[in-house]
Amino acid sequence: MMEAIKLYNTLSRSIESFSSIIPGKVGMYVCGPTVYGPPHLGHVRGPIVFDVFRRLLLKKGYQVRFVRNITDVGHLVGDADEGEDKLQKQARLEQIEPMEVAQAYTDSYNWVMDAMNVMRPSIEPKASGHIIEQIEMIQSIIEAGLAYESNGSVYFDVDAYQANHHYGKLSGRVLDDLMAGAGNASRELEGQSEKRSAHDFALWKKASPEHIMQWSSPWGKGFPGWHIECSAMSAKYLGSEFDIHGGGMDLLFPHHECEIAQSTAAHKHEPARYWMHHNMITINGQKMAKSLNNGIKVSELFEGNHPLLSRGFGPNTLRFFVLQAHYRSTLDFSQDALEASEKGLKRLLEAFKKLDELTPSAESTLDVDSVIRDLNQALLEDLNTPISIAQFFEIAKFINSAADNKAKLSAVDIQKLKDAVGEYFEGILGLQKTEQNDNHEVMDEIMQILIQLRGEAKQEKNYALSDAIRNRLKDKGIELMDSKEGTTWKRS
Numbered sequence: 001m002m003e004a005i006k007l008y009n010t011l012s013r014s015i016e017s018f019s020s021i022i023p024g025k026v027g028m029y030v031c032g033p034t035v036y037g038p039p040h041l042g043h044v045r046g047p048i049v050f051d052v053f054r055r056l057l058l059k060k061g062y063q064v065r066f067v068r069n070i071t072d073v074g075h076l077v078g079d080a081d082e083g084e085d086k087l088q089k090q091a092r093l094e095q096i097e098p099m100e101v102a103q104a105y106t107d108s109y110n111w112v113m114d115a116m117n118v119m120r121p122s123i124e125p126k127a128s129g130h131i132i133e134q135i136e137m138i139q140s141i142i143e144a145g146l147a148y149e150s151n152g153s154v155y156f157d158v159d160a161y162q163a164n165h166h167y168g169k170l171s172g173r174v175l176d177d178l179m180a181g182a183g184n185a186s187r188e189l190e191g192q193s194e195k196r197s198a199h200d201f202a203l204w205k206k207a208s209p210e211h212i213m214q215w216s217s218p219w220g221k222g223f224p225g226w227h228i229e230c231s232a233m234s235a236k237y238l239g240s241e242f243d244i245h246g247g248g249m250d251l252l253f254p255h256h257e258c259e260i261a262q263s264t265a266a267h268k269h270e271p272a273r274y275w276m277h278h279n280m281i282t283i284n285g286q287k288m289a290k291s292l293n294n295g296i297k298v299s300e301l302f303e304g305n306h307p308l309l310s311r312g313f314g315p316n317t318l319r320f321f322v323l324q325a326h327y328r329s330t331l332d333f334s335q336d337a338l339e340a341s342e343k344g345l346k347r348l349l350e351a352f353k354k355l356d357e358l359t360p361s362a363e364s365t366l367d368v369d370s371v372i373r374d375l376n377q378a379l380l381e382d383l384n385t386p387i388s389i390a391q392f393f394e395i396a397k398f399i400n401s402a403a404d405n406k407a408k409l410s411a412v413d414i415q416k417l418k419d420a421v422g423e424y425f426e427g428i429l430g431l432q433k434t435e436q437n438d439n440h441e442v443m444d445e446i447m448q449i450l451i452q453l454r455g456e457a458k459q460e461k462n463y464a465l466s467d468a469i470r471n472r473l474k475d476k477g478i479e480l481m482d483s484k485e486g487t488t489w490k491r492s
């Protein structure tokens, strides 16, 4: 008997007991990155949240096929269905191939995911590699009478769909509101006249000759609309009905609402049983503007090269920071919050180290079983990572009091705690027990030693050695800066 996992389903707006379509197997689809720019703060939370959920399913005995796509055919700028293709825009700025841009940013995205200990997807399909599947799906929607061709583009007919289905059931939006919001000036400029109704959305867009990314289709040269790739690729790899669809709350509307409409139109039933949405990251209390270039790059986070940060933070700290909030709550990002996370994580790691050195007592004076039970229960209850982390602080307290001879732990309980660290802390939360090399604090300690040795070499007038230290650090991307106050360092 598998332990019951409870999960908030956006579709029903309630917490439900999770059961998979095929016993013991889970199909999960998560919307992946649009690879038109470097990984930024907005890319951090979702992958970590869904990675922990995937690890929980795995630990509880499920076989999981985890699909996360790469959007490399270019979203359209802004909320409008038309506009300059984002990939094309970036390519023009950088004067290189759009696929080269996509590949480079896919690589850097995966590098960041690896650093944060996010497991690679079982399948990572690219939109550009699934144009045929997208065209076929659009054709079935046209055959169902729920899409129409107009001037080389194809639009989803929301009014026709609305006759027998509920467009807005996921987001809770009402069509009248959508109508009111759709009539703004910029959208009028962008060829609304092609559509039968303002809230119809593009399945296929006719490409102008200067549009770099375009493919042949039954409707002429063009490119797929933003939403169709996820519907086509999830159905291809997980079946037309699968277990869980995940993404950020910012994708709820229009993206996921459109996915449901498309899949329902093509397959006569909804695509996913559970819709799982994580909340967004705010910066110092402010909403982060996703499409603007004011996001914080993950590399800047690691290195501390950003006006909001006075130093860098390691990926393990970042992961811990994300998991200290429940995934459905907003998470406020600031230097102070990261410092607090780093400090908390350090406290845990130091306690875990002591586990190996504890002298076992005949019996325990602490209730190890109940802490581990609570830890497990919190994860099963809609992935409550902050409560599970709170139990680890309890565990750290246990270890510290046993180390100070203020409490006793039996050999059996010490082993249970070690297993809990392995199974939950490392296994499910995916946190690392050892500090990483890019942890600024560790790095700084090492740098202080080198700076001191170089100072000593200088005093002894061994300039060959002091210059060698400086130059070899420079080769490694570290710059030493001498001033009256002494020597400091930074990554160049």
Ligand SMILES: [Zn+2]
Pocket: 030, 031, 032, 230, 255
């Ligand atoms: Zn998607």
